[in-house]
Amino acid sequence: xxxxKKKNLEARGWKVGSAxxxxxxSPEEEAYVELKLKLSQNLQEYRKEKKLTQDALARLLKSSxxxxxxxxxxxxxxxxxxxxxxxxxxxxxxxxxxxxLL
Amino acid sequence: xxxxKKKNLEARGWKVGSAxxxxxxSPEEEAYVELKLKLSQNLQEYRKEKKLTQDALARLLKSSxxxxxxxxxxxxxxxxxxxxxxxxxxxxxxxxxxxxLL
DNA sequence: TGACATTATGTCGAAAATGATATATATTAT
DNA sequence: ATAATATATATCATTTTCGACATAATGTCA
Numbered sequence: 009x010x011x012x013k014k015k016n017l018e019a020r021g022w023k024v025g026s027a028x029x030x031x032x033x034s035p036e037e038e039a040y041v042e043l044k045l046k047l048s049q050n051l052q053e054y055r056k057e058k059k060l061t062q063d064a065l066a067r068l069l070k071s072s073x074x075x076x077x078x079x080x081x082x083x084x085x086x087x088x089x090x091x092x093x094x095x096x097x098x099x100x101x102x103x104x105x106x107x108x109l110l
Numbered sequence: 111x112x113x114x115k116k117k118n119l120e121a122r123g124w125k126v127g128s129a130x131x132x133x134x135x136s137p138e139e140e141a142y143v144e145l146k147l148k149l150s151q152n153l154q155e156y157r158k159e160k161k162l163t164q165d166a167l168a169r170l171l172k173s174s175x176x177x178x179x180x181x182x183x184x185x186x187x188x189x190x191x192x193x194x195x196x197x198x199x200x201x202x203x204x205x206x207x208x209x210x211l212l
Numbered sequence: 213t214g215a216c217a218t219t220a221t222g223t224c225g226a227a228a229a230t231g232a233t234a235t236a237t238a239t240t241a242t
Numbered sequence: 243a244t245a246a247t248a249t250a251t252a253t254c255a256t257t258t259t260c261g262a263c264a265t266a267a268t269g270t271c272a
Contacts, residue, residue: 036198043194043204061248072231077250087229087259089190092145096138102145106211109204164219174261179220189229189259213272220267227260237250242243 043109047091048082050108054098055080069094145211149193150184152210156200157182171196 033041055065055076062076069076071090079086079094095105135143157167157178164178171178173192181188181196197207 036195039198039204040195043207062250063248066231070231072233073249074233074251075229075231081250083251085229087189087191088194089259090229092190093138093142096141102141102211105145106208109208109211163217165217168261172261174263175219176221176263177261179218183220185221187259191229192259215272216270218267218269221265223264224262225260226262227258229259230255230257232255233253235251235253237248239246239248241246 044086044088044091045082046108047088047095048080048086050100051091051094051098052080054095054100058098065094065098069097146188146190146193147184148210149190149197150182150188152202153193153196153200154182156197156202160200167196167200171199 055062060068061073062080063073066073066076071094075086075090076094079091092105095108100108157164162170163175164182165175168175168178173196177188177192178196181193194207197210202210
């Protein structure tokens with residue numbers, strides 16, 4: 009993993025003590041983080057395509073604007089569950105979700 | 111949704127008061143439940159391929175046998191997060207995960 | 213059959229994720 | 243520039259999910 013990606017993740021609050029520690033992320037931990045980032049990005053794209061504000065999406069999801077912001081920023085406090093349920097609410101099919109992972 | 115699928119879900123503990131209520135699952139709720147069931151099934155297949163007992167897998171995941179059983183049975187108390195992290199720990203790639211969704 | 217291994221189910225305190233709220237920081241329009 | 247709108251960040255009480263444990267049920271094999 010290059011330094012650029014690392015910095016990006018660190019900026020998003022993934023707690024990584026040092027560069028060494030970070031690079032010691034196991035393959036599955038790394039895959040998990042990447043998965044979340046992909047879904048985060050797709051969620052934001054989906055929302056913008058539909059011309060929704062974060063607040064409007066939050067109401068659809070019965071959530072809050074702040075949580076939508078955290079979803080889109082890849083905040084560690086957001087679970088895959090919430091991301092996926094949000095995408096489904098926005099109308100993503102399983103097929104679409106499947107392609108987001110690649 | 112046919113009656114067979116409904117019965118299957120009910121047997122797995124998804125709390126649905128009546129048939130009518132059940133059929134009123136929104137499309138995204140239904141997609142979410144199906145997603146979890148697919149991952150559950152794949153997890154069990156993966157585990158058996160590797161000749162692991164639930165207890166052995168639990169140790170790999172730093173979890174417990176009972177939680178593995180719940181994962182595999184599609185128990186509502188199990189999150190997509192845990193299912194996906196488990197599959198990743200078992201060596202599933204994002205590509206493989208992607209195909210599980212279809 | 214009975215001993216042994218494996219899986220299922222129920223419960224619980226601890227930990228993590230959640231929506232809500234407040235407020236700071238952009239971004240946009242006039 | 244400034245008002246209005248949109249997004250980001252921090253904190254917190256509540257809810258959900260968690261591993262652990264006990265124990266029941268099922269399967270396996272001598």
